[in-house]
Amino acid sequence: MKSLKRIAVVLLVLCCMTSLFAQGAAEAKTSGPRIVTFWSLFTGGDGEFFDAIINEFNKTHTDIQLKNDTVKFDDYYTKLTAALAAGNAPDMIVCHQGNLLNYVSSGQLLALDEYLKANNFPVNDFVAAPLDACRFDGKQYAIPLDVHPIIMYVNTDLLAQAGIKDIPQTMDDLIAAGMKVAEKTGKMGIDIDNTTAVYKAYTLTRLFFSFIYQQGGTFLTADNKAANFNNEYGYKALQALQDMVQKYKTTPAGLDYDTAMNEFKLGDAAFYFNGVWATGTLEQQAGLNFVAIPIPGFMGKPAAWSGSHTLAIPAKANIDPEHVKDILTAIEFITGHGEMWAKAGHVPTRISVQNSKAFADLPYRKGYADSAASAVAPPTTAAWDEIYGTCSDLLEYAVVNGQQVQEALDLMEKTVNKIIASY
Amino acid sequence: MIPGNKDNRDGWLFSIPFLLVFVLFMLFPLVYGLVISFFRWNILSDKVFIGFQNYVNLFADEKFYTSLWHTVEFVLITTPVLLVLGFLMALVTTSKSPLRKVAENVFFIPYIFSMTVVSTLWAWLFQKQYGLLNKVAGLFGIQPIGWLTDPNWAMWSVCIATFWWTAGFNMILMSAGIKQISSEIYESAKIDGANYPQCVFRITIPLLKPTIVLCLILQIIASFNVFGQVYVMTGGGPFGKTRTIIQYIYETGFSYFKMGYSAAMSYILFLIIMIVSVIQYISLGRKSDE
Numbered sequence: 030m031k032s033l034k035r036i037a038v039v040l041l042v043l044c045c046m047t048s049l050f051a052q053g054a055a056e057a058k059t060s061g062p063r064i065v066t067f068w069s070l071f072t073g074g075d076g077e078f079f080d081a082i083i084n085e086f087n088k089t090h091t092d093i094q095l096k097n098d099t100v101k102f103d104d105y106y107t108k109l110t111a112a113l114a115a116g117n118a119p120d121m122i123v124c125h126q127g128n129l130l131n132y133v134s135s136g137q138l139l140a141l142d143e144y145l146k147a148n149n150f151p152v153n154d155f156v157a158a159p160l161d162a163c164r165f166d167g168k169q170y171a172i173p174l175d176v177h178p179i180i181m182y183v184n185t186d187l188l189a190q191a192g193i194k195d196i197p198q199t200m201d202d203l204i205a206a207g208m209k210v211a212e213k214t215g216k217m218g219i220d221i222d223n224t225t226a227v228y229k230a231y232t233l234t235r236l237f238f239s240f241i242y243q244q245g246g247t248f249l250t251a252d253n254k255a256a257n258f259n260n261e262y263g264y265k266a267l268q269a270l271q272d273m274v275q276k277y278k279t280t281p282a283g284l285d286y287d288t289a290m291n292e293f294k295l296g297d298a299a300f301y302f303n304g305v306w307a308t309g310t311l312e313q314q315a316g317l318n319f320v321a322i323p324i325p326g327f328m329g330k331p332a333a334w335s336g337s338h339t340l341a342i343p344a345k346a347n348i349d350p351e352h353v354k355d356i357l358t359a360i361e362f363i364t365g366h367g368e369m370w371a372k373a374g375h376v377p378t379r380i381s382v383q384n385s386k387a388f389a390d391l392p393y394r395k396g397y398a399d400s401a402a403s404a405v406a407p408p409t410t411a412a413w414d415e416i417y418g419t420c421s422d423l424l425e426y427a428v429v430n431g432q433q434v435q436e437a438l439d440l441m442e443k444t445v446n447k448i449i450a451s452y
Numbered sequence: 453m454i455p456g457n458k459d460n461r462d463g464w465l466f467s468i469p470f471l472l473v474f475v476l477f478m479l480f481p482l483v484y485g486l487v488i489s490f491f492r493w494n495i496l497s498d499k500v501f502i503g504f505q506n507y508v509n510l511f512a513d514e515k516f517y518t519s520l521w522h523t524v525e526f527v528l529i530t531t532p533v534l535l536v537l538g539f540l541m542a543l544v545t546t547s548k549s550p551l552r553k554v555a556e557n558v559f560f561i562p563y564i565f566s567m568t569v570v571s572t573l574w575a576w577l578f579q580k581q582y583g584l585l586n587k588v589a590g591l592f593g594i595q596p597i598g599w600l601t602d603p604n605w606a607m608w609s610v611c612i613a614t615f616w617w618t619a620g621f622n623m624i625l626m627s628a629g630i631k632q633i634s635s636e637i638y639e640s641a642k643i644d645g646a647n648y649p650q651c652v653f654r655i656t657i658p659l660l661k662p663t664i665v666l667c668l669i670l671q672i673i674a675s676f677n678v679f680g681q682v683y684v685m686t687g688g689g690p691f692g693k694t695r696t697i698i699q700y701i702y703e704t705g706f707s708y709f710k711m712g713y714s715a716a717m718s719y720i721l722f723l724i725i726m727i728v729s730v731i732q733y734i735s736l737g738r739k740s741d742e
Binding site for chain 2: 106107110111113114131132134135137224225226227228229230283284285288291292411414415418422423425426429451
């Protein structure tokens with residue numbers, strides 16, 4: 030028993046000593062560059078462009094170093110929420126504008142106003158709309174990195190082969206052009222993914238959403254308390270999306286996101302709808318000639334679903350203002366190098382970047398930079414993620430199976446209202 | 453316990469490391485899960501007590517029933533097939549065939565791969581435009597099949613991948629059971645003129661019954677918990693046609709952060725699995741006693 034005690038004591042002392050050494054090591058670190066850790070979610074083809082900005086930052090800064098951890102988009106918010114709940118979130122995070130509300134209302138994000146002022150952060154250099162979208166109850170909780178609306182990609186070679194001179198501006202023209210391409214070239218006319226595989230059929234929801242706003246409607250009521258699409262706007266929008274698959278066969282059923290992207294990339298589709306983030310990937314494809322333009326006002330005025338990546342700082346007790354200053358330096362640098370980020374396809378939020386020559390020299394981007402003006406952000410409600418995912422399932426069913434449009438809208442309205450009531 | 457030794461303090465001492473881990477990581481989460489099923493909670497905000505509201509909502513939730521049905525569908529398809537496959541594999545590996553060692557490895561190796569590896573692999577094989585399966589089928593003039601995107605095929609495709617992946621585990625259990633059957637029984641049967649099918653149906657299967665029951669219970673529980681393959685291969689699609697109950701629990705909990713609702717569904721699933729297991733245990737256990 031005695032020797033057992035002795036061993037226990039020795040072990041205890043050893044434990045203490047190692048933790049002492051560990052402490053020493055941690056302290057020694059502070060003499061090197063200050064570390065800013067952060068998490069991002071860019072795995073959809075835009076990751077490499079983001080890494081380039083981070084590398085540039087680390088190369089040009091000796092006193093601050095950024096340590097980035099990239100998490101797959103689908104799992105990102107799960108991991109982030111768990112980390113916030115456990116209190117071990119990184120110093121800086123990337124967050125979609127639409128997801129900010131959940132974190133702001135539970136007090137997880139740092140209100141930035143006083144720090145922005147103290148550090149002369151160039152808030153006036155930001156485009157007003159996306160910056161204001163990060164303001165809740167009058168306080169700035171995040172800084173927008175980009176705006177990424179859904180746009181239209183057009184394969185110009187296929188259009189030439191089919192003898193189409195003008196880019197269609199109405200739904201009838203689009204369908205006619207799609208059918209003509211299919212008939213003349215045997216390729217896909219309108220490339221819109223409509224089936225869940227790795228990703229849900231989000232493009233359907235994004236387009237349904239856009240078409241409603243094009244007609245002057247809204248997706249939810251003004252107070253975000255109920256669905257507002259079960260009307261002629263919604264009917265026309267869904268009917269058009271369904272007709273492409275069922276009636277005119279310009280789009281095949283069973284098309285998933287990755288396949289849709291590949292079809293256009295390989296030059297096998299004429300009109301492709303996806304977010305601006307596809308641009309960076311598409312332009313790397315040799316021999317693919319295309320233009321990228323804002324979605325025309327097929328159903329009225331131009332309007333397009335749009336997301337926005339923002340940068341925010343998790344709130345921590347006794348946060349060091351000096352540390353916040355370092356983080357803001359990083360945010361200023363990252364947003365200030367928007368022309369590098371624009372290479373992925375995103376629309377930068379800094380006015381100086383939008384006016385810069387570097388941005389003007391990038392192909393395609395200028396063509397759709399204006400689309401930010403007609404961009405429509407998703408409604409600000411905690412229920413949005415579930416509404417978005419569920420509507421994608423229901424729209425997928427309606428489009429692929431040729432469900433009665435009115436029946437589909439009734440079901441969607443009922444489901445969305447039930448979801449909202451459950452929050 | 454050592455006879456005559458009434459001092460069992462050392463017993464407790466040796467159990468402590470395990471008990472600590474067990475209580476901390478198994479018992480506590482289990483009880484805590486039950487507690488949060490009575491709350492509305494999104495992890496980050498304060499919990500709001502709502503009594504049985506989560507359970508009431510759950511029984512009115514169509515998506516809950518359809519997801520549960522998809523799980524049951526998966527159980528009904530995979531359980532019999534995996535048992536029969538495992539048994540047939542076990543027959544091969546316990547036979548006198550010179551290939552039995554090779555066969556054993558071939559059958560078991562898929563099982564050691566992780567779920568993600570297997571699912572990604574099969575997702576590629578099943579891919580509609582570029583997948584190997586459709587490429588081969590194309591050589592015979594068959595139109596490409598949307599293995600994972602056609603609602604009639606998706607669940608079967610996931611099942612096929614699961615057959616390939618997990619049948620080897622049942623094989624190991626069953627071949628261990630077969631090896632325990634005394635060879636004398638087979639020898640005397642052969643002397644009496646029994647042929648191979650008679651040996652299998654009259655000797656192997658009856659004597660293997662305890663192992664088969666074990667396999668059945670384990671298999672049903674495993675199949676009820678299906679999630680990973682579906683999540684990686686189809687994402688629950690097309691239009692939620694392969695969304696299983698675990699995936700729905702995961703989505704409500706970790707995508708939509710309705711922790712209480714998610715926990716309530718978990719408890720209902722737990723009850724279902726428990727009832728099924730008890731029924732199985734009682735009904736099958738009794739028969740083997742006879």
